[in-house]
Amino acid sequence: MARKGSLEAERQAIAKERSALEAREAKLRESEQVAMAELLRKSALGKAPFERVEAFFAALGKLGLEEAEKRLRAS
Structure with missing residues (x-):
């Protein structure tokens, strides 16, 4: 038996x-x-005006990451 x-x-x-x-x-x-x-910072989003980036992330939040990726792949 193992020791305590x-x-x-x-x-x-x-x-x-x-x-x-x-x-x-x-x-x-x-x-x-x-x-x-x-x-x-290095992407197109990093160079865009804040308001556009904010709107982009709001739209992304509504779509969800998987749906956004699916739509981007299809385009």
């Missing part, structure tokens, strides 16, 4: 790994946000 101390040590090791993984995932999400903002 070794089980607790394993639980602590798993918790530490989980915490490190959560930190890595948070850093990845932040990096993705920065990359998305950079893509937006």
Whole structure:
């Protein structure tokens, strides 16, 4: 039978790994946000007036991403 101390040590090791993984995932999400903002700045939307970009995203929100992608592929 496993010793109580070794089980607790394993639980602590798993918790530490989980915490490190959560930190890595948070850093990845932040990096993705920065990359998305950079893509937006470099795209046609990044060069358009704010009002047009705002209207575009409102329309996109009404259509939904999948429907907008489908329509863009069809055009």
